[in-house]
Amino acid sequence: MTRTPPPATQARPAPARRAKFRQFRTLTTRWADNDVYGHMNNVVHYGLFDSAVNGWLIEQGLLDLKASPEIGLVVETSCRYHGELAFPDLVTAGIGISRLGRSSVRYEIALFRGDSDTAAAEGFFVHVYVDRQTRKPVAIGPKMRSKFEEMLL
Amino acid sequence: MTRTPPPATQARPAPARRAKFRQFRTLTTRWADNDVYGHMNNVVHYGLFDSAVNGWLIEQGLLDLKASPEIGLVVETSCRYHGELAFPDLVTAGIGISRLGRSSVRYEIALFRGDSDTAAAEGFFVHVYVDRQTRKPVAIGPKMRSKFEEMLL
Amino acid sequence: MTRTPPPATQARPAPARRAKFRQFRTLTTRWADNDVYGHMNNVVHYGLFDSAVNGWLIEQGLLDLKASPEIGLVVETSCRYHGELAFPDLVTAGIGISRLGRSSVRYEIALFRGDSDTAAAEGFFVHVYVDRQTRKPVAIGPKMRSKFEEMLL
Amino acid sequence: MTRTPPPATQARPAPARRAKFRQFRTLTTRWADNDVYGHMNNVVHYGLFDSAVNGWLIEQGLLDLKASPEIGLVVETSCRYHGELAFPDLVTAGIGISRLGRSSVRYEIALFRGDSDTAAAEGFFVHVYVDRQTRKPVAIGPKMRSKFEEMLL
Numbered sequence: 001m002t003r004t005p006p007p008a009t010q011a012r013p014a015p016a017r018r019a020k021f022r023q024f025r026t027l028t029t030r031w032a033d034n035d036v037y038g039h040m041n042n043v044v045h046y047g048l049f050d051s052a053v054n055g056w057l058i059e060q061g062l063l064d065l066k067a068s069p070e071i072g073l074v075v076e077t078s079c080r081y082h083g084e085l086a087f088p089d090l091v092t093a094g095i096g097i098s099r100l101g102r103s104s105v106r107y108e109i110a111l112f113r114g115d116s117d118t119a120a121a122e123g124f125f126v127h128v129y130v131d132r133q134t135r136k137p138v139a140i141g142p143k144m145r146s147k148f149e150e151m152l153l
Numbered sequence: 154m155t156r157t158p159p160p161a162t163q164a165r166p167a168p169a170r171r172a173k174f175r176q177f178r179t180l181t182t183r184w185a186d187n188d189v190y191g192h193m194n195n196v197v198h199y200g201l202f203d204s205a206v207n208g209w210l211i212e213q214g215l216l217d218l219k220a221s222p223e224i225g226l227v228v229e230t231s232c233r234y235h236g237e238l239a240f241p242d243l244v245t246a247g248i249g250i251s252r253l254g255r256s257s258v259r260y261e262i263a264l265f266r267g268d269s270d271t272a273a274a275e276g277f278f279v280h281v282y283v284d285r286q287t288r289k290p291v292a293i294g295p296k297m298r299s300k301f302e303e304m305l306l
Numbered sequence: 307m308t309r310t311p312p313p314a315t316q317a318r319p320a321p322a323r324r325a326k327f328r329q330f331r332t333l334t335t336r337w338a339d340n341d342v343y344g345h346m347n348n349v350v351h352y353g354l355f356d357s358a359v360n361g362w363l364i365e366q367g368l369l370d371l372k373a374s375p376e377i378g379l380v381v382e383t384s385c386r387y388h389g390e391l392a393f394p395d396l397v398t399a400g401i402g403i404s405r406l407g408r409s410s411v412r413y414e415i416a417l418f419r420g421d422s423d424t425a426a427a428e429g430f431f432v433h434v435y436v437d438r439q440t441r442k443p444v445a446i447g448p449k450m451r452s453k454f455e456e457m458l459l
Numbered sequence: 460m461t462r463t464p465p466p467a468t469q470a471r472p473a474p475a476r477r478a479k480f481r482q483f484r485t486l487t488t489r490w491a492d493n494d495v496y497g498h499m500n501n502v503v504h505y506g507l508f509d510s511a512v513n514g515w516l517i518e519q520g521l522l523d524l525k526a527s528p529e530i531g532l533v534v535e536t537s538c539r540y541h542g543e544l545a546f547p548d549l550v551t552a553g554i555g556i557s558r559l560g561r562s563s564v565r566y567e568i569a570l571f572r573g574d575s576d577t578a579a580a581e582g583f584f585v586h587v588y589v590d591r592q593t594r595k596p597v598a599i600g601p602k603m604r605s606k607f608e609e610m611l612l
Binding site: 179180181182183184185187191200201203204207208211212218219240241 | 485486487488489490491493497506507509510513514517518524525546547
Binding site for chain 1: 199200227229233
C-alpha cells in the first residue's frame with residue numbers, strides 16, 4: 001500500500017469499525033471547527049487525534065506535562081477522510097497501537113460521529129520518545145511499554 | 154515507499170529543499186501555535202498547508218468561497234516533521250502538484266523556517282472536486298487544469 | 307463599573323457561581339488548548355463561549371446554519387479570568403441572558419472546571435441579529451424572543 | 460462608558476484609526492479563520508491580539524518563553540467588532556498601552572484590514588506580571604517599565 005492516494009473513483013480501503021480499537025474517548029466539537037462549507041475543517045481532526053492520545057496517556061499516568069524527563073515528539077501524522085463531521089456532533093475517538101519500536105510508537109485513531117459504527121475519518125500518529133533536554137531518542141521504559149502492549153491491534 | 158514510518162534510528166528521506174517547489178507563500182505564526190513544549194503543535198502545520206494552497210487558489214481566481222459551483226473536498230492529508238518551528242518564526246510554504254487526476258489533485262507542501270533551505274516539515278494534501286450540492290466528483294475544468302499543470306513537480 | 311480593569315491587588319467582583327445561570331453545557335478540552343505555560347490559552351475561552359451559546363441555539367431550533375434568513379453577528383465579547391483551566395479538564399459552561407433588545411441579545415457565560423462551583427472565567431457575548439444578505443439589523447422574532455426570555459438572569 | 464453594549468441602532472464610539480497606536484505588526488490570516496458565514500470567527504481576533512503583543516515583547520527582549528522568572532498572566536480581554544475580516548486578508552495590528560500599574564499593563568489593540576485606516580476590530584488585553592512559580596504579582600522591573608512607557612497612548 002503506497003502513500004499515493006487513489007483517484008476518488010477507485011476503490012479505497014473501507015472505513016474502520018469500532019471493533020478494531022482498544023480504547024475510546026468522547027470529544028465535543030466546537031463552533032469554530034466548522035469551515036465555510038459548514039463541516040469540520042480537515043485540520044481539526046488532528047487536534048482530536050492529539051487530544052485522544054494524550055488524554056489516554058495522562059489518564060494512564062504515562063504523561064506528566066511538567067515533570068516527564070522524556071517527551072513524545074510527533075514525527076509523522078496522516079488522515080483519510082471518509083465522511084463529514086460538523087459542530088455540534090459528539091465524536092468518539094477509537095485508539096490503538098499498530099507498531100511499537102524501541103523508542104517509537106504508532107497510534108491508529110478513528111473518529112466516529114455520534115453512534116455511528118463506521119469511521120468518518122481515520123489516521124495515524126507517530127511519537128518518538130526523546131530526552132526533554134537533549135532531544136535524542138530514548139528507549140521506551142518498561143511501565144510505558146507494558147501499557148502500550150495492551151493497546152496493540 | 155510505504156506509509157509505515159521507519160523507526161527514528163533508521164534512515165528517512167532527506168527533508169525537501171526550496172528548489173523542489175513551484176510557488177511560495179509567507180505565513181506568520183501565532184502565539185497559540187506553540188504547545189506546552191514551546192514549539193509549534195503538530196496540528197498547526199496542516200492549518201498552514203490549507204492556507205498556502207487555498208490562498209494560491211483564491212489568488213489565481215480558481216476558488217470563490219461563495220460562488221464556486223464545485224468545491225475541493227479534502228480526502229487525505231499527511232505530514233512528516235523534520236525540525237521545530239515556533240512562534241514568532243516567519244514560515245514560507247512551498248507548494249506544487251505531484252498528481253493530477255480527472256477530479257483530484259495532490260499538492261505537495263513544505264514549510265521552511267525563516268531563511269532555511271531545508272524543510273522543517275513536509276506533507277501532502279488531496280482535493281477531490283465535487284459538485285457543491287450533490288457532493289459527487291466532477292471533472293476538473295480546463296482553466297483550472299491548465300493552472301494545475303503549471304504547478305506539476 | 308467601568309471597563310478599566312482594577313490593578314490586581316485591588317478587589318475584583320467575586321467569581322460567579324453556578325446558581326446564577328439558566329443552562330449548562332459540558333465541553334471537553336483539547337491538547338492544543340494548553341499554551342507554553344501549561345494552561346489553557348486565553349483565546350480558547352472564547353471558543354468555548356461560542357460553542358456553548360451556539361450549541362444551545364441549535365438544540366432549541368433557533369439556529370439553522372444553512373437556512374436561517376437571519377444570522378447573529380457578534381459585535382462585542384469580553385472575558386475575565388479568575389483561575390486556571392487546562393487540558394484534560396472537563397469544563398461546564400453556564401449560560402444566561404442579561405439583556406434583550408429589539409435585535410440584540412447579551413449572553414453571560416461562565417466556565418467551571420470539573421465540579422467546581424466557582425467560575426474559572428466569565429464573560430459576555432453580544433449578538434445582533436441581521437438579515438443574512440443585507441446585514442441590516444432585524445427584530446428578533448417571537449419564537450426566539452420567547453426562548454430568550456426564559457434565559458433572562 | 461459602561462460595559463453594557465448599546466443596541467446596534469444606537470451610537471457606538473467610532474472605530475479607532477491607525478494614528479492612535481505606537482507599534483504595528485503585520486499578520487497573515489488562515490483558511491480555518493473563516494467560519495460558516497465566510498468571515499473571520501470572533502475568536503480569532505484574540506489570537507491576533509495575543510500574537511501582536513507577545514511578538515512585540517519577544518522582539519524587545521522582554522519575554523523569553525523558557526527563561527523569564529516572571530510571566531504575564533492574562534486577567535481580562537475584550538473586543539468590539541466593527542467590520543468584517545476574512546481569509547485571505549492581510550491584517551495589521553496596532554498596539555499601545557493605556558494603563559501601566561505596579562504589576563499590570565493594559566494594551567489597546569486594533570486590527571486593520573489591508574490598507575484601511577479604520578479598525579475592523581479593537582479591544583484590550585490586561586497582563587498581570589506574576590512570579591512563574593508562586594503566581595503572586597510582582598512589580599514590573601525598570602527595563603520593562605521603560606519600554607512600556609514608550610508605548611503609552
